[in-house]
Amino acid sequence: MFLITEKNKSKVVITGLGLVTPVGIGVQKSWESFIHGCDGANEMKSFDTSQYKVHRSCEVKDFHLDVELENQIKENTIHKYVYYAAREALQESGLSHDKSSFNKERFGIAMGTLAAELTPHERLLRLHTSKKDNGFDKIVAAVYPPNSITNILAQYFHFEGPTMVSLNACSSGNHAIAWAYDLLIENKVDVVMVGGGDMIPQTEFTHFHNLKALAPEHCQPFDKNRQGLMIGEGAGILIMERYEFARKRGAVIIAEMAGYGLSCDGFHMTAPHPEGEGAVKCMGDALKMARLSPSDIGYINAHGTGTPHNDKAETIAIKHLFRDHAYNIPCSSTKSMIGHLMGAASAVESVICCLALRYGILPPTIHYHTPDPECDLDYIPNRARELTVKHVLNNSFAFGGNNATTIFSKIE
Structure with a gap:
């Protein structure tokens, strides 16, 4: 972590936002859906789920690019999402x-x-199992490394x-934001285009299905009857700048991007x-x-996956750090609407913040609908709140215990 002193302390600010989510293409449409509590869950269309017990996810819908792009973007869903949001x-x-x-x-x-990280392997698998076009040139063309x-x-x-x-699992977006903050x-x-993008490959869906972590119908974070997460897809982009540079132009x-924290408790490969x-x-x-006290925080966008252990552990952590003030902080999980966007999740949620x-x-x-005695904070149930x-x-x-927190503030 870069050591911040009074001498080198400056502000890092946000000057642009972009979104592609399961509830809307673009920032305005997505935001309207968020504040109206729209559910982005749908029956999977990307691949056949007949062999699975769960058939729903939060896929991006009605996505079309209005510009002609080269084949490398045309053939890669993640590229298309991040391109749109970045633009x-x-x-x-x-x-x-x-x-x-x-x-x-x-x-x-x-x-x-x-x-x-997964889609190149999945493409290779599908090409090898296909009865047509198994040539080496097709395999090479199918591989797009993460970078x-x-x-x-x-x-x-x-x-x-x-x-x-950043390929740091589901905290990848916040890790990318932290890296950008340090550079600035x-x-x-002077400027960093930062964020994240993901799609729903079958290998990822299968992984969470085998862990019995997928909700069959809806994602219900912090509800007593929650049954698991729902995988989502999309992209979120922020334009981050040095304050002096942004002000000059x-x-x-x-x-303001006020600060971040990173940790790895290494407790378990999957459990918190x-x-x-x-x-x-x-x-x-x-x-x-960020040079803030716990009482300064006015809202928490929770990790809130909808899995029993994660929701409980996050609630415990918030109460431990914020003490009595924890009960005064509204916190919500937007994953209840768009699912868990994996590596892109915290990037999209930073845009929401x-x-x-x-x-x-x-x-x-x-x-x-049903409060959980072990998750007893103010989760802004079902209706947006003006505050x-x-x-x-x-x-x-x-x-793996890879944790990342970011803080955003009104500019003063």
Whole structure:
């Protein structure tokens, strides 16, 4: 972690947002769906689920690109999602119009993903089991390594600075945001296009199905009768800049990226630490970096997967760190609407946090009907809440105990 001192402390700000989610294409449509509590679950269409006991997920619907792209993007769903969201975020930031006048070598890219690591293997498997076109040239053409996500964005948007792909499981998006924050604070770059993208490969669906972690109908985080997570897909992109750079070019600032915390409790390969020790540490470190006290946080976008152990452990961790104030902090799981977007989850949820700051509306946890005595916080059940807050916290806790928390604030 980069050591922040009074001498080098500066602000990192958000100037553009982009979204592709199971409840909407683009920020405006997605946000309207979030505040109206829309459910993005549907019967799987990407592949045949007749051999499974669960047949639903949260797939992106009615997605069409309105521009002609090269074959490498046409054939890769993740590339298409991140391209769309990145283009939307860049347009909002104003950099799509005038970035030619800046040093593009100081424009970086950081992306989190999980499925990008799986899809090349899945394509190879399908090609080998197919009765046609098993030639080596077809196999090579089918493989897109994870770093192709940042390569594609650099090619299309002409960013020539450092790039990074985070493959740190379900906290990948927040890890990418943390890396971008450090680059900006250290004044190594002026702008970072940061976020994450994922799709739903069959291998991933099978993995969670075999773990008996998939909900059959709906995702119900923190509800006593919750039955598991629901896999989702999409992309979320933020344009992060040094405050001085954004101010000099006259950018409209959406929020400040105030700090982050990272930890790995290493408790188990799939189960969370029952007392949430790693979660407590990363939330606490994020508060320290942001120079905030627990009472400053006005909203928590919870990891909230809808699995019994994860929801309980996160609740315990929040209560441990925030003490009595935990009961005064509204927190919700937007995974109840869009499912778990895996490596892209915390990137999309970071966009949601910025939108909550912008509009003064907190998205709900839908499908919340029966309170769980072990999950007894304010989960904003079923209806969005109008509430102006200054600081929001975004949790992301992954397999292997890889935890990442980010904090976003209203700019002062």
